[in-house]
Amino acid sequence: xxxxxxxxxxxxxxxxxxxxxxxxxxxxxxxxxxxxxxxxxxxxxxxxxxxxxxxxxxxxxxxxxxxxxxxxxxxxxxxxxxxxxxxxxxxxxxxxxxxxxxxxxxxxxxxxxx
Amino acid sequence: xxxxxxxxxxxxxxxxxxxxxxxxxxxxxxxxxxxxxxxxxxxxxxxxxxxxxxxxxxxxxxxxxxxxxxxxxxxxxxxxxxxxxxxxxxxxxxxxxxxxxxxxxxxxxxxxxxxxxxx
Numbered sequence: 001x002x003x004x005x006x007x008x009x010x011x012x013x014x015x016x017x018x019x020x021x022x023x024x025x026x027x028x029x030x031x032x033x034x035x036x037x038x039x040x041x042x043x044x045x046x047x048x049x050x051x052x053x054x055x056x057x058x059x060x061x062x063x064x065x066x067x068x069x070x071x072x073x074x075x076x077x078x079x080x081x082x083x084x085x086x087x088x089x090x091x092x093x094x095x096x097x098x099x100x101x102x103x104x105x106x107x108x109x110x111x112x113x114x
Numbered sequence: 115x116x117x118x119x120x121x122x123x124x125x126x127x128x129x130x131x132x133x134x135x136x137x138x139x140x141x142x143x144x145x146x147x148x149x150x151x152x153x154x155x156x157x158x159x160x161x162x163x164x165x166x167x168x169x170x171x172x173x174x175x176x177x178x179x180x181x182x183x184x185x186x187x188x189x190x191x192x193x194x195x196x197x198x199x200x201x202x203x204x205x206x207x208x209x210x211x212x213x214x215x216x217x218x219x220x221x222x223x224x225x226x227x228x229x230x231x232x233x
Contacts, residue, residue: 008230009155036224043120043224044158090157101148102222106159 002027004093006105013081014113021076021108023065023091031093033074034102035065038088047089050074061085086112116142118210120225126155127198135193135228137208143188144210148222149181152205164191188213198232205229 003026012085013019036044041108048059055067065076074091091105125132136148137147145166150158162183163171170183180202191210195202209222227233 041123041205041227041229043118043209043226045224046222101160101163106157107155109155 001029002029002093002095002103004091004103005106006091006108008108009106010109010111012098012111012113016080018079018083019085019110020095021089021091021110023074023076023105025072025074025091025093027072027095029094029095029102031095033065033067034092034094035059035063035074035076036092036104038090038107040087042047044090047076081110083112083114085110115222116140116212118208118223118225120208120228122228123226124229125231127230129199129232130197132194132196133198133230135195135206135208135230137191137193137210137225139189139210139212139223140210142210142214142223143192145184145188145212145213147191147208149183149191149193150207150209152207152227154205158207166191195230198230200232203230203232213225 005024007022034045034049037047038044048057050057050067058064063078068073088107088109090107092102096101119138121136147164149161151161152158160173161176164183164185166185172178185191205227207227208225
């Protein structure tokens with residue numbers, strides 16, 4: 001069995017400030033990790049993913065996440081946030097043979113303020 | 115990019131009636147689709163895995179007779195909430211994997227969800 005923990009339910013931050021959204025996972029096998037973003041009343045959009053190789057993965061809009069196997073973490077970071085980054089962010093995990101059956105964390109609401 | 119179209123986006127129905135939600139992959143084929151339910155300010159809970167041409171696989175605790183899933187083609191899966199009750203009110207989201215990409219790591223593409231309100 002696998003699980004995902006997102007400790008922060010809400011993260012308020014001022015525009016242009018850095019932000020980190022925390023994600024820890026638990027699994028007995030090798031994992032694939034994802035971050036999804038959800039805007040109000042919409043589905044989820046893939047932000048970035050870790051499958052293998054470089055432990056630092058980046059998205060096209062400035063987010064990055066680092067896979068840390070020893071700490072079983074996959075924290076999401078952005079050095080300078082914008083108002084448009086306000087959304088719900090979900091960390092998710094699956095494993096080889098998981099067949100895309102994702103286990104989601106409870107989500108973190110990022111609220112960017114002026 | 116890959117698009118998943120989900121309809122309707124919102125539906126209000128009376129208690130006891132049935133509601134059908136459609137999930138279509140517009141520019142790719144999907145042998146497998148997933149149906150999730152999301153409660154306010156909570157995460158997505160996987161309800162069932164929809165397999166083209168075969169029976170859906172339901173997660174533990176999900177009533178298969180209440181949430182009927184049909185995946186009759188490679189681009190369409192439907193979820194029918196039968197005899198809906200107010201407690202079925204929720205946000206339902208479908209997702210699909212591009213069968214042509216194969217696993218591993220191909221991302222799920224999500225629909226925009228359906229807000230169901232049962233009065």
